[in-house]
Amino acid sequence: MAQGVGFICLRCGYRGREGPRCPRCGFPLIVEPGRFKVIKTRPNIWRYEPAIGVPQGVTLGEGLTPLKRVGDVLVKDEGRNPTGSYADRGSAVVASAYSEGEAAVAFEPDFALSLGAYLSAKRVRTKVYVDPEYVDYAELLELLRLRLVSVEFGPPRGATLQYGDPYFLAGVKTIAYEIYERVPRADAVVVPVGKGLLALAVYEGFRELEEWGLMPAPKIILAKHRGAPAAGDVVEWLSGRAAVEEVEAEEAVRAVAELAGGGIYAKPLSAMAYAAARGIPNAVAVITGTGLRKIKPRIYPSVGGLRQEVLEALRGGRAMAAAQIWEALGRRYSLRGIYKALAALEASGAVSHKYVMAGGRRVKVFFLKE
Numbered sequence: 001m002a003q004g005v006g007f008i009c010l011r012c013g014y015r016g017r018e019g020p021r022c023p024r025c026g027f028p029l030i031v032e033p034g035r036f037k038v039i040k041t042r043p044n045i046w047r048y049e050p051a052i053g054v055p056q057g058v059t060l061g062e063g064l065t066p067l068k069r070v071g072d073v074l075v076k077d078e079g080r081n082p083t084g085s086y087a088d089r090g091s092a093v094v095a096s097a098y099s100e101g102e103a104a105v106a107f108e109p110d111f112a113l114s115l116g117a118y119l120s121a122k123r124v125r126t127k128v129y130v131d132p133e134y135v136d137y138a139e140l141l142e143l144l145r146l147r148l149v150s151v152e153f154g155p156p157r158g159a160t161l162q163y164g165d166p167y168f169l170a171g172v173k174t175i176a177y178e179i180y181e182r183v184p185r186a187d188a189v190v191v192p193v194g195k196g197l198l199a200l201a202v203y204e205g206f207r208e209l210e211e212w213g214l215m216p217a218p219k220i221i222l223a224k225h226r227g228a229p230a231a232g233d234v235v236e237w238l239s240g241r242a243a244v245e246e247v248e249a250e251e252a253v254r255a256v257a258e259l260a261g262g263g264i265y266a267k268p269l270s271a272m273a274y275a276a277a278r279g280i281p282n283a284v285a286v287i288t289g290t291g292l293r294k295i296k297p298r299i300y301p302s303v304g305g306l307r308q309e310v311l312e313a314l315r316g317g318r319a320m321a322a323a324q325i326w327e328a329l330g331r332r333y334s335l336r337g338i339y340k341a342l343a344a345l346e347a348s349g350a351v352s353h354k355y356v357m358a359g360g361r362r363v364k365v366f367f368l369k370e
């Protein structure tokens with residue numbers, strides 16, 4: 001894992017380098033935040049790299065998800081992340097911090113697929129332990145498509161990367177930063193709650209923004225199924241700092257239908273946030289993942305590579321002709337390959353082009369889209 005990164009415990013105030021859980025009280029730890037500075041040329045969570053506190057090691061284009069109005073609610077559609085859920089934000093940071101050649105993870109919906117895709121992109125061999133009684137088969141099939149992921153049935157043997165990993169939470173908190181950039185006066189943010197780790201990360205993001213004097217922290221509302229049991233120490237700790245809104249199963253399913261009318265295809269668990277946000281003035285509902293996963297083909301089998309290098313070359317902010325990019329990459333690829341990568345990046349919305357006059361000629365130049 002990354003060297004020199006400090007952790008803090010929100011519950012007991014511990015500060016130190018031991019993790020992934022608080023050595024004093026067992027609570028999930030937070031990576032000590034850096035400073036808030038937005039690198040606007042980056043169309044992904046790494047625009048907040050100084051605040052995340054971990055250097056960028058890998059990106060598949062996670063973050064900067066759209067905000068859309070459905071009824072009276074502003075909906076943040078995390079289903080638009082590369083593998084279809086907010087987990088991609090966390091996985092990008094975990095994989096960036098990961099320096100070993102192998103990793104293991106126990107299957108959790110959204111989490112294992114996301115982490116598998118990112119570790120694979122970082123060239124880390126990943127073993128996913130799957131309990132056949134508790135697996136989403138659509139996700140299992142996606143996992144099996146990943147080149148460096150192997151699936152083993154049965155309980156994990158040895159240490160696994162955990163859903164509450166501090167690096168994971170450091171990526172997820174960027175949801176709060178994005179809401180701040182787009183809706184700096186949001187009064188309430190509604191998130192679905194299971195174990196409460198997503199909510200903890202979003203809470204932390206807003207806590208930091210408030211500490212930096214950028215915005216007063218909005219009210220955090222945890223949407224949970226009516227009658228679902230209280231889920232552990234994180235939810236318990238948060239319930240002193242956030243409101244809990246209970247949603248009937250039927251309401252959640254109705255919310256799925258309403259969101260679908262707005263072009264957002266959510267799972268019932270995600271749709272609860274929307275159901276709970278209705279009628280609350282100036283609220284943002286976080287839809288955590290899609291129920292209709294359409295993974296971009298660029299996730300398989302090899303990400304990074306040329307397209308990643310082209311993005312890096314454009315990251316300086318200067319519009320460049322294909323030949324200039326080719327030069328900048330040391331002529332290691334064919335010019336034709338550069339054109340193909342640019343076409344794919346334009347199709348994915350990361351890159352755009354315009355024409356400029358240079359030396360009396362009209363030249364096509366490419367640039368990163370915000």
Ligand SMILES: [Zn+2]
Nearest residue numbers: 009012022025
């Ligand atoms: Zn603690």
